[in-house]
Amino acid sequence: MDGRSLDYTAAGAPIRDDLRATHAMVLEHFSRPGCWFSGRERIAIAAESRLAVGCPLCRERRSALSPEHVQGAHATTGALKQPLVELIHRVRTDPGRLSRRFFDAVIAAGLRDGEYVEAVGIVALAAGLDFLCRALGVPVLPLPGPLPGVPSRHRPSGLQEGIAWVPLLPPEAASGPDADIYGGADFVPNIVRALSLVPDHVRVLRTWSDAHYVALRDLTARRAIDRPQIELVAARVSALNECFY
Amino acid sequence: MTLGVEADLSQVDGKSQSGDGGVAHGARLVAFTDAVMADDEDALRRGRAALREVLSDAAFVDTCATIGNFNIVDRIADATGIPLDDLMLSMSAQVREDLDLARFGSSANTPGQRRRAAS
Numbered sequence: 577m578d579g580r581s582l583d584y585t586a587a588g589a590p591i592r593d594d595l596r597a598t599h600a601m602v603l604e605h606f607s608r609p610g611c612w613f614s615g616r617e618r619i620a621i622a623a624e625s626r627l628a629v630g631c632p633l634c635r636e637r638r639s640a641l642s643p644e645h646v647q648g649a650h651a652t653t654g655a656l657k658q659p660l661v662e663l664i665h666r667v668r669t670d671p672g673r674l675s676r677r678f679f680d681a682v683i684a685a686g687l688r689d690g691e692y693v694e695a696v697g698i699v700a701l702a703a704g705l706d707f708l709c710r711a712l713g714v715p716v717l718p719l720p721g722p723l724p725g726v727p728s729r730h731r732p733s734g735l736q737e738g739i740a741w742v743p744l745l746p747p748e749a750a751s752g753p754d755a756d757i758y759g760g761a762d763f764v765p766n767i768v769r770a771l772s773l774v775p776d777h778v779r780v781l782r783t784w785s786d787a788h789y790v791a792l793r794d795l796t797a798r799r800a801i802d803r804p805q806i807e808l809v810a811a812r813v814s815a816l817n818e819c820f821y
Numbered sequence: 822m823t824l825g826v827e828a829d830l831s832q833v834d835g836k837s838q839s840g841d842g843g844v845a846h847g848a849r850l851v852a853f854t855d856a857v858m859a860d861d862e863d864a865l866r867r868g869r870a871a872l873r874e875v876l877s878d879a880a881f882v883d884t885c886a887t888i889g890n891f892n893i894v895d896r897i898a899d900a901t902g903i904p905l906d907d908l909m910l911s912m913s914a915q916v917r918e919d920l921d922l923a924r925f926g927s928s929a930n931t932p933g934q935r936r937r938a939a940s
């Protein structure tokens with residue numbers, strides 16, 4: 577997929593080549609078979625996350641004191657199994673109130689931790705793309721068709737349990753096919769390790785971050801808005817998402 | 822990492838009553854961000870127009886990119902239960918205390934966080 581084919585005309589502003597290329601990369605990433613889901617399933621996850629935005633159950637839960645107090649059925653495409661649908665809708669619409677209890681319930685309902693991490697990565701990336709488009713004033717970027725192939729079933733060796741809800745791959749343990757995922761960085765914060773159960777998510781997120789924020793390896797890099805402006809916007813988004821991290 | 826800028830943290834919480842809080846075009850940036858994150862299409866159009874009066878095309882796009890980026894990282898952090906790293910916690914401790922970020926449910930993922938006592 578070529579970033580030049582993506583339509584940002586309605587933004588009325590030129591979109592940097594690295595942003596276009598990254599968006600095309602993310603969309604292609606969705607369409608490829610991953611560790612645990614086929615390309616078809618991954619596209620379905622992204623599509624389901626978009627449907628969650630208008631889901632009446634999600635809206636009602638969002639305004640409730642506790643999301644667990646509101647029961648009902650999600651507006652869903654019907655293409656995915658239930659614990660996965662619940663995960664997708666919660667991550668997309670109410671991430672600030674996710675809890676260890678929720679995670680345990682989803683795993684107990686039959687979702688594997690690798691599936692959980694792979695789905696979270698897709699939903700998060702789709703949300704980022706969609707909020708960016710909303711901010712620019714352009715329609716959401718169309719999802720591509722799925723690419724053929726089967727999931728790799730790859731699980732990195734050296735995963736560390738007990739730090740987060742999901743296992744994390746410490747940089748010193750990244751080896752073999754996963755040796756490159758942290759790019760040789762001296763400091764790898766937990767936000768970079770968070771999806772390391774699915775190494776390609778880490779690679780894609782590194783490229784995304786370099787284009788949309790500032791490269792971790794160069795926190796003094798300049799954008800057209802200055803650093804205090806970047807951090808104000810970032811902090812306001814995180815406050816609205818009720819994100820402590 | 823310090824930036825050498827004194828900024829009004831109430832902008833982050835949407836509680837600033839006046840001005841840009843020490844950040845260039847801070848009020849418009851916050852209003853635009855709020856509108857992107859909410860459901861009000863008229864507010865979004867107004868916020869975007871107001872921001873584009875004062876920012877270059879490139880700066881406007883960078884603002885949008887930042888909003889997109891943090892909608893990703895927030896979801897990843899909250900859905901995986903990662904604790905805040907010790908280094909980042911120590912660097913931001915005062916800011917977190919001032920903003921009472923421990924009130925967020927996700928603070929439970931970082932040991933030792935306590936809400937500010939009600940005054």
